[in-house]
Amino acid sequence: MDTTQTGLPVRRGPRPRATTTNPHVQLDQNAPAELQDRLRDHALSLPGVRRGVSTVSVPGTVAFFLDTPTERPAVPDILGGEWGHIHPHTDGSLHLHVPSTLADDLIAAGWAEYHSLVSRGILPPIVIMLYGPRDEAELAVCSSIVEEAYLAAGGSRVDRAGRTLGLPTP
Template sequence: MTQQSPREATVPPRTGPRPATTPQTPHVQLDQFGPAEVQAALWSRMAALAGVRTGPSGISLPSSRALHLDPAAAKGPADAFLVGTEFAHLHGDGSGSLHLALPTALAQEVIASGRGEQHPAVALGLAHPTLVMLFGPRDADELEVVWQLVRASHAYAGPA
């Protein structure tokens, strides 16, 4: 990603074939898992974001770890959140994939770049089109792209 503000990100294309995913909930990535150390580095960065507390997801499987904004910092629009003040969660299945909310134009860029896909609930009218799943990062370069998208989600939720 270019070094712009998180709200102005440009998403580079993902190389290789798309990973397999489930077409329904739970919406998970089924293959192309990244190394555990890359996933650990991503979570470490995510957990250190300003105004964030970590905890269980209010909407995902129990193994997922979520980012919740402090209520006073949650100034973003309703579609910046998955549930309550949760704006992102990292799946605990070893895939490194995560769900988050992004501004609509950026969510569309993510999908067009092959770095993620809309949650199936969007097609059913049960979720905002801002809800996307990012595919888990497979290496340090992909980690940087995913990290910038997490930062954009954080900014969209309010504190940036």
């Protein structure tokens, strides 16, 4: 994979199509269900994360909550501890809250787009749609991006196995 100046890999191929209205969903290039499940399970395995019903998304969405941050959050808590969620298998994309500089980098590298409500001023430019991973290499990148959202919400910088979380630094 090619990388950006920040070391973020560039997602190959064109962006998937997505709706421009609510609900904001990915329409094509959908991730295989097995990869969606693995990405969901990875998010739920992070220290202090609990599974819940999303307060804002479609039925069947699995939300990620961090009730007690262990670090100082880098983004505001706009949804009562819900820092992200993954949509049902028919879609497979995620909505995550990340710092705006990371959001810009992810969008430039082809991994994400702003939530459709950002352009209307309803949501701040920290809410992105992360496209679902199409293969193992993309799953690895998406897992690191999920970790970045978790860290931005105030999650622990080290997982239960002692591994440092987040995207590799260049």
